[in-house]
Amino acid sequence: xxxxxxxIIKTLKNVFNLDVRGETSEQNFTKASFSVRELxxxxxxxxxxxxxxxxxxxxxxxxxxxxxxxxxxEMGFNLxxxxxxxxxxxxxxxxxxxxxxxxxxxxxxxxxRYDFNSDEGEKFAELEVRSxxxxx
Numbered sequence: 001x002x003x004x005x006x007x008i009i010k011t012l013k014n015v016f017n018l019d020v021r022g023e024t025s026e027q028n029f030t031k032a033s034f035s036v037r038e039l040x041x042x043x044x045x046x047x048x049x050x051x052x053x054x055x056x057x058x059x060x061x062x063x064x065x066x067x068x069x070x071x072x073x074e075m076g077f078n079l080x081x082x083x084x085x086x087x088x089x090x091x092x093x094x095x096x097x098x099x100x101x102x103x104x105x106x107x108x109x110x111x112x113r114y115d116f117n118s119d120e121g122e123k124f125a126e127l128e129v130r131s132x133x134x135x136x
Contacts, residue, residue: 004055004110009036012059015082032071035060039107049116054109061104068102079106 005022012020012034019033039056046052059079063071076097083093097106 005036005038005057008057008059008108011082012036016078030064032064033062035062046113051114051116053112053114055112057108057110059104059106059108061106063102063104069099072099072102072104075104076106079104083108 009020009022012018016034019031021033021035022037036057036059039058040054041056042054044052061072061075061079063075065071076099079097080095083095085092091110091112094109094111095107097104099105
């Protein structure tokens with residue numbers, strides 16, 4: 001199974017060369033940094049041996065400049081471009097972001113379909129077609 005959170009953290013460190021924390025952190029940083037946390041996972045069973053899983057992550061960006069809203073807008077744009085097509089895992093996440101109190105809250109949602117191989121997978125039974133129509 002892919003550890004999406006670690007992949008996100010690794011990507012942020014490689015691209016932006018800033019501190020990245022794995023959990024929510026307090027503000028008052030001396031330099032700009034990120035915080036990444038998993039918000040939610042949901043699983044839906046599908047027909048046969050398929051399952052669809054949604055992963056929701058939040059990336060917070062804490063700027064350290066005297067113009068935090070400007071920095072947050074620029075970082076939001078950069079993150080949208082970075083995660084638009086997540087090349088390492090061939091994923092297309094849904095994204096949105098907002099700025100609250102000088103902190104960027106960037107949300108990612110990955111929707112992944114898993115196919116489980118099984119010799120005894122669920123199979124469709126033959127349907128019997130019946131009609132109560134009368135011939136005229």
